[in-house]
Amino acid sequence: MKIALLGYGKMGKTIEQIALKRGHDIVLKIDKGDTNYDITQADVAIDFSIPNVAFNNISNCLNNGVPVISGTTGWLDDFDNAVNLCNEKKGAFIYASNYSLGVNIFFELNKTLAKMMTNLKQYNVSMEEIHHTQKLDAPSGTAISLANDIISNNANYNDWKLEEAGENIIPIAAKRIEDVPGTHTITYESEVDTITIDHVAHNRQGFALGAVIAAEWIVGKTGVFTMKDVLNIG
Numbered sequence: 001m002k003i004a005l006l007g008y009g010k011m012g013k014t015i016e017q018i019a020l021k022r023g024h025d026i027v028l029k030i031d032k033g034d035t036n037y038d039i040t041q042a043d044v045a046i047d048f049s050i051p052n053v054a055f056n057n058i059s060n061c062l063n064n065g066v067p068v069i070s071g072t073t074g075w076l077d078d079f080d081n082a083v084n085l086c087n088e089k090k091g092a093f094i095y096a097s098n099y100s101l102g103v104n105i106f107f108e109l110n111k112t113l114a115k116m117m118t119n120l121k122q123y124n125v126s127m128e129e130i131h132h133t134q135k136l137d138a139p140s141g142t143a144i145s146l147a148n149d150i151i152s153n154n155a156n157y158n159d160w161k162l163e164e165a166g167e168n169i170i171p172i173a174a175k176r177i178e179d180v181p182g183t184h185t186i187t188y189e190s191e192v193d194t195i196t197i198d199h200v201a202h203n204r205q206g207f208a209l210g211a212v213i214a215a216e217w218i219v220g221k222t223g224v225f226t227m228k229d230v231l232n233i234g
């Protein structure tokens with residue numbers, strides 16, 4: 001498979017290593033300032049860039065009939081526009097806030113726990129995410145997915161807020177510590193005890209492998225998909 005990497009930073013480089021090991025060719029490596037390139041030479045594009053260029057990169061792929069895997073976080077104001085463009089162009093598109101198998105299992109655990117806690121109003125939920133100091137967005141895309149899944153599965157919550165608690169609101173604390181690849185913790189606290197679930201990434205390999213697996217899966221398909229479709233879990 002011929003892969004275009006849109007964003008050749010920490011994730012782009014990790015994806016390259018894994019894709020080469022799995023027998024793929026990297027035909028484009030696009031970074032800041034690279035504007036004059038022909039995306040149609042790729043069978044599939046993988047975007048791990050920065051929030052304010054992600055939608056433009058995704059649109060370019062969809063407008064040129066190239067399936068696109070989007071891992072960049074912090075651009076979701078344009079998510080519905082990406083979905084509409086994909087449908088209009090009969091293209092193929094996946095966005096996931098987190099491509100790792102472990103986090104996708106964690107997403108399912110979070111939904112199940114949120115459902116179980118609905119009638120237990122003595123517990124208050126909170127979330128913490130920790131990432132490296134170069135991260136541009138806060139809270140993390142994964143934390144936003146986790147919070148939205150709690151809201152969809154637990155009637156006691158209808159919103160989330162960064163660093164702010166309140167009635168029916170999930171407070172999310174975003175910490176930045178050098179070299180942390182990504183840690184997410186969900187806590188339910190009552191007066192008598194605490195229930196905690198967490199996911200700790202040890203490196204970026206899990207995110208990158210998931211993105212390559214998604215790229216292999218999407219070629220030849222039409223539509224807007226999620227990692228749940230790719231991994232067949234939950």
Ligand SMILES: NC(=O)C1=CN([C@@H]2O[C@H](COP(=O)(O)OP(=O)(O)OC[C@H]3O[C@@H](n4cnc5c(N)ncnc54)[C@H](OP(=O)(O)O)[C@@H]3O)[C@@H](O)[C@H]2O)C=CC1
Nearest residue numbers: 007008009010011031032049053071072073097098099207
């Ligand atoms: N969904 C998931 O599983 C995961 C998502 N992420 C997300 O992926 C994104 C990238 O993360 P990471 O690799 O750590 O970040 P990096 O900052 O290491 O890499 C981002 C790269 O994008 C480049 N870039 C800037 N402008 C453009 C452009 N117009 N087109 C293409 N590339 C451009 C940057 O170049 P330059 O440095 O020259 O500006 C940089 O090399 C983040 O949004 C992060 O949150 C990260 C891990 C997992």
Ligand SMILES: O=C(O)C1=N[C@H](C(=O)O)C[C@H](O)C1
Nearest residue numbers: 073097135140141142181182
């Ligand atoms: O920026 C990162 O590094 C990561 N970003 C993603 C997010 O915002 O959730 C996924 C992972 O946690 C690493």
